[in-house]
Amino acid sequence: MPPQTGRPWMTTRIFALLTAAILSATPVWGQSGTALIVANEDYTELRNARGSGAMVQLERILGGAAFDVDIATNLSANAMRAALSTLSASLRDDGHERVVILFSGYTVSAGGTVWLMGTDSRAPDMASVEGYGVRLDTVLSIAGQIQGGAIVALADYGFPDDLDGGFRGGLPPMIEVPQGVTLVRGSSVGVAAVLRDVSAPGTTVGDAAAGRSDVTLDGFNPPYLAFLPDGTSPAPAPAPDRSQEDRVAWQTARDLGTVEGYDAYLSAYPQGAFVAEARAARQQLMNTPERIEAALGLSRDERRAIQRDLTILNFDPRGIDGIFGSGTRGAIRSWQGRNDIAVTGYLDRDQIFRLAQQGARRAAELEEEARARAAEQERQDRQFWRDTGSGQDEVGMRAYLERFPDGIFAPVAQDRLAQIEAQRREAAQARDRAAWDQAAQADTIAAYQGYLQANPDGAFAEQARGRIEELRRPAPPEVDYAAAQAEEDLMRLPTFTRVIVEQRLERLGLEPGPADGVFDDDTRRAIRRYQRRADLPVTGFLTQPIVARLLAEGVVDILR
Structure with a gap:
């Protein structure tokens, strides 16, 4: 028995194979060897590898050819290592003459090295890839313990996420295979067909793969040496009942009820009695919302764009990360319900275009609303500056800064007040x-009144009166700047996103300073100005909806 791991092992003999009737027509006596099937379909952080689970059908084929078969489904990288360790010990100690190792799931490669990815995988980098996957070299080396009787089969699904750092999804064109090991790679249907055919005594691997454009052979491929030799049964087998085989295979495909099951039937029986029914059932399954969306092959950036559109339309996907989790699916369902579309939580191409158009229109509306508010704020700003003396009166400048702390003329007012303060300090007596x-250190009404009583004509008398008036006004609502900063920090905005935000603020005329990804005082002031325009809480820190709106500029520009 394989070792216990974090993923359950599946060693029960469960699926009747589409080719069971063929195999049952050729009894095999004794044990041919050992086999390990790893079928990874349900990935935790990635899209599921649809169809990988159907590879467990091969257990019946290999079992019928007298192989001792272990099936392991949905294994993490560590669980795969444990399964391979158990297999390696069995090959070393139990005297097997043949071995078949099948992996079905996601793969990545870099610099000629291939990793078979566990179900706990994410997009890897050089520091994390060994924790997410098992090297193909390791699998080939284990199989190489039985030279001339080893097949490693890979039903490769590539990788569903964007990769960088030199990684690519899927297998490289050339793979170095150890002496005496045969590598079979290709589609799940093609790999299943090759293993089915090569399980018949007297069939070479080359014959089994002949004529299949969806399968590639590498390594050991002798033209006249069958993988399972003839003569393994004591007497010739009777001719099989082909109609019975067809019925058994069709019933198995119906029981499985999967696209892969129907594909396997159609591959094995292209002229079978149930071809029309199989094609119709397959087409019906292919038309499910989940498969329609999966067939679009959406990239990580395209998924982020969909999440931005949902956010702009006030359907919260709980993050703009390109991963469609429960939050995104819920947001899609809400959007579909609002638009009288069948509520499935999955999108087709027309729905994506419709969503993008709505998002672009709403982004344009938000920008127009912000532009109108900005124009009105600028009008009020300039009018109040004129009404308070256009910078010629200290009280007026302080009143202006209180109402428009980040206003158009705020730098002018601040500079002039600083000059007035410097002039007063130079002219004031040491005692004053x-x-x-x-009084300023205490910053209370009583302290300033005390100063005025002692210095009615002091250099700071006017400033004291102004401060008393400010302290008597109702205090504005307190802003939790720490919480606002924490919310921005949680987004962990990369530098390129910060640069785009600064560029957007600059195009809006909000003067954020250099577009260098560093949020300095100028940037914070520009963010506060933007928040006032958008009628949002003024904190100077970004929120996820604000980032989504700023990044939507590109879509708006396209529509203009």
């Missing part, structure tokens, strides 16, 4: 200055 510093 000390009294003012004491």
Whole structure:
């Protein structure tokens, strides 16, 4: 028995194979060897490898050819290592003459090295790839313990996510295979057909793969040496009942009820009595919403764009990360219900275009609303500046800064007030200055009144009166800047996204400073200006909806 791991082992003999009747017509006596089938379909962080689970059908084929078969489904990388370790020990100690190792699932490659990915995988980098996958070299080396009687089969599904750092999804064109090992790679249907045919005594691997454009052979491929030799049964087998085989295979395909099951039937019986029914059933399955979306092959960036559109339309996907989890599926269902579309949680091409158009229109509306608010705020800003003396009156400048702390003329007012303060300090007597510093440090109405009582004509008298008036006004609502900063920090915006935000703020005329990805005081002031325009809480820190709206600029520009 294989070792216990974090993923359940599946060693029960469960699926009746489409080719069971063929195999049952050729009894095999004794044990031909050992086989390990690893079928990874349900990935935790990635799209499922649809069809990989159907590879467990091969257990019946190999079992019928007298192989001792272990099936392991949905294994993490560590669980795959444990299964291979058990197999390696069996090959070393139990005297097997043949071995078949089948992996079905996602693969990645870099620099000629291939990794078979566990179900706990994510998009890898050089630091994490060994934890996410098992090297193909390791599998080939284990099989190489039985030279001339070893087949490694890969039903390769590539990789469903964007990769960088030199990685690519799928297998490279050339793979170095150890001496005496045969590598079979291709589609799940093609690999299943080759293993089915080569399980018949007297069949070479080359004959089994002949004429199949969806399968490639590498390594050991002798033209006259059958994988299972003839003469393994004591007497010639009777001719099989082909109609019975057809019926058994069709019933098996119906019991499985999967696209892969019907594909296997159609591959084995292209002229079978149930071809029309198999094609119709397969077509019906291919038309499910989940498969229609999967067939689009959406990239990570395309998924992010869909999540941005949902966010702009106020359907919260709980993140713009390119991963369609429960939050995104719920947002899609809500959007579909709002638009009188069948609620499935999955999108087809027309729905994606419709969503993108709605998102672009809403982004344009939001931008127009922000532009109108900005124009009105600028009008009010300029009018208030004029009404308060256009920077010629200290009280007026302080009143302006209180109402428009990031206004058009805020830098001018701040510079002039700083100059006035410097001039006062130079002219003030040491005693007056000390009294003012004491009052300013206390910053209370009583302290300023005390200063005025002692220095009615002091250099800071007007400033004290202005501060008393400010302190008497109702305090504005307190803003939780720490929480706002924490919310921005949680997004972990990459530098390129920060640069795009600064570029967008600059195009809006909000003066964020250099577009260098560093959020300095100028950037924070520009964000506050944007929040005022958009009638949002003014914190100077970004939120996910604000980022989505700013990044939607590209879509708006395309529509203009």
